[in-house]
Amino acid sequence: MSTLSRPAKSTTAARTRWAAAAGAVAVGAGVALGELLAALLSPGLSPVTALGGAVIDAVPPGVKDLAVAWFGTADKAVLIASIGLVTLVLAAVAGILEDRRPGTGLILAGLAGAAGLAAVMTRAQSVQLATLAPVAGAALAMGLLRLFAKRLAAWNPAGGKAKETAPLARRSFLQFLGLSAAGAAVGGIVTAVIRRAGSLADSARSALSLPAPATPAQAIPAGASLDVPGISSLVTPNPEFYRIDTALIVPALSPDTWTLKVTGLVEHPVELTFADLLAKPMTARHITIACVSNEVGGDLIGNALWLGWPVRELLAMAGPKDGADMVLSVSSDGFTAGTPLEALTDGRDALLAVGMNGEPLPLEHGFPVRMIVPGLYGYVSATKWLTELKVTRFADDQGYWTPRGWSARGPIKTQSRIDVPRQGAKVNAGTVQFGGVAWAQHRGIGRVELRVDRGPWQQAELAPGISKDTWVQWKRGLELGPGEHEIQVRATDSTGTPQPEQRTPVAPDGATGFHTVSVTAG
Ligand SMILES: Nc1nc2c(c(=O)[nH]1)N[C@H]1C(S)=C(S)[C@@H](COP(=O)(O)O)O[C@H]1N2
Ligand SMILES: [Mo]
DSSP states (O other), rough: HHHHHHHOOOOOOHHHHHOOOOOOOHHHHHHHHHHHHHHHSSTOOOHHHHHHHHHHHHHHHHHHHHHHHHHGGGGHHHHHHHHHHHHHHHHHHHHHHHHHHHHHHHHHHHHHHHHHHHHHHTTOOOOOGHHHHHHHHHHHHHHHHHHHHHHHHHHHGGGGGGHHHHHHHHHHHHHHHHHHHHHHHHHHHHHHHHHHHHHHHHHHHHOOOOOOSBBOOOOOOOOOOOOOTTOOOOHHHHGGSOOOOOOOSSOOOOOTEEEEEEEEESOEEEEEHHHHHHHHHOOOEEEEETTTTOTTTTOOOOEEEEEEEEEHHHHHHHOOOTTOOEEEEEEEEEEEEEEHHHHHHSSSSOOEEEEEETTTTGGGTTOEEEEEEETTTTTTTTTTTTEEEEEETTTTTTOOOGGOOOOOOOOOEEEEEESSTTTOOOOOOOOEEEEEEEEEEOOOOOEEEETTTTOOOOOOOOOOOOOTSSOEEEEEEEESSEEEEEEEEEEETTSSSSSOOOOOTTEEEEOSSEEEEEEEOO
């Protein structure tokens, strides 16, 4: 038996070739899985592109200039091909090593996976989900390497006589190799198709120029951004904007074929192309949107300048029938949100948004068109990749999350957050500067107060807000003696209603309670 699992001394050239092929297939399957997961989970950041980026960052500028001079615009393709070639050679070596000394090939594949992981983690756009791709890819490659090596040892090909010596073991090895190679190829093709759709939508987006708003944004009042280091920026940059959706693959819609249908309880069903929409008089508004799943003190909230056509104008064209009280907005991916008809027609700036902070909507934020409704949580209003508005009744229809334990209606609750100092911070005893944000969309914030160790509430300074639909910044210096202190914040909306102290979970209609941080003064 031992001669089967341990390579014979006279390892044949045939066996070496098959071991190399096994290494190539194992690593190829690992890379394919990693790239597929990346295409699904973190478009724009895959192990291979991250490694490429790391190589570009690492090579001296002189070499970069040389590469551009030699290869021109093909320099990136050459880089990727070189990475591919190096990977192939290493993969073959890993296969041979694993055949000769079980475990050594695994170490090599593990190191390559670690390099991919390090590259992904050190990229600027790094997101936590992106780390899954190199880890899963390396795990698959290592698993396959081991399984191939086991089957190859059982077969122990010895040149021309192989067929006669161990036909069953031979077939087992070759079948497994062929299946794995086919799996890797399918993975590669699926990845390419996903990437291609994404890049088509990307280029359509880049080619787009947004119309100027007929109704420009309100001016940002002087002093709306407080000078407190570490406070949330008043307007959230797109790359930092939180993203929440059920989409495994970010829908890549073409604005050329996109249409929006208004259906259901309407006098005149309407269908609008993207060109029709862009020709409408646009409104620009800063609006703060928030997720119902945002925990107290959480960061599933952001403020952007949205450009869009008011939903009420489209609904006026369609003419909702008597009895309608809800608009079910439908996404290309099947997600739906049920918004009270009233919130779309009462004059607030509910928009069919095409722009976010001066750019077309980013793909992951709903390109080409999404809804934005001031005052309502995203799950009942902010449908991305919007394709249909069905005018209906709460009695007849439900948004995606309603049968899943969330309330049918989702007005945003008054909330406040301490941005600085952070939970657990060490500060100098004396006057400590606190700063953060508070929101009560469409009602507006009236007051923000802080208290130390459950003492009396002390009023914070409120920066002037952009509008009642946006969050506001606040700051306050607090006297802290040496030791640990608990600081709490509480906002009151402009109607005079303070946010409730009682802690409630995010489900079914949004968390309540005071954001609390403890800091140690010394
Ligand atoms: N198509 C689609 N639109 C969606 C969702 C979704 O899952 N699918 N999630 C909603 C939820 S719960 C929120 S909080 C907001 C988040 O928008 P953002 O990702 O642009 O921040 O989008 C809303 N629109
Ligand atoms: Mo959400």
